[in-house]
Amino acid sequence: MTATTIAGHQVDINDEGFLTNPDDWSEDLAPELAKLIGIEPLTDDHWKLIRFLRDDYAAQGETPTLRRVSTQTGTPVKALFGLFPGKPAKKMSYVSGLPKPKGCV
């Protein structure tokens, strides 16, 4: 775990670069994290998912899998791949300041 600064925010990150403390995250940090992984700007569709991830993590204590994000938000999996291309589950959890999901499906 190392301390660093992202857009003026003091945060702790792990070896991969993920925030280690979800409480370090705030909504104004999300666009900065997104920009770092090549996603900009964040649209309303992105935000709907980010807010779901934050709420679901707070309620469940773990990051939702892609399947859970899809079913709970009513977003087709194809659209998730469109919004967060390549590795959607990891990218959306990174931007949301959460650990990557542990579940298989």
Added chain:
Amino acid sequence: MTTTSESPLVVPSFDEPAGEGRKLAIICSKGNLDMAYPGLILANAAVGEGVETHMFFTFWGFDIITKATMNDLKFSFVGNTAMHPPGHSGMGIHHMLGALPGATAAATKMMKKQIADLDVPEVPEFLEMLEGSGVQMWACRMSADMNHVTEEDLFEGVSGIISAADFIELTDGAQLLFI
């Protein structure tokens, strides 16, 4: 926070070139419920990691993508000496009990419930998810001919019925899983 010195910013390398061009080919040759899921789950994991993923359904694996059978795959524990009740109490279930009438139906029902409890979809919905994720699904020409099956009998997300040689050609350079 105890650290006073700042470390350089580390950003996850989601799109690093080393991962580009990675391909995975999964050959599904079994039609039992418990042999269908490993291929589906691994395909889902691979495509979610940005890996170009191809599946080839052949022989009994054809049942996974055939509309008439895909919703009704079964689990029998005959011949499966690892069979035991859920959990690890140390107690086993003799595999030949699986030959008793009703045993396959009961075992299938139990496995489907265990899968559903994890919010993992049934086979048809799983295939739709894979299609939406960009997994390319192919049906084996010889299996189609043996079963007198055409594309109309298959799950819509199947890209085509192709020969084994065609599959080998289009998965050039891929890592391969045979299930």
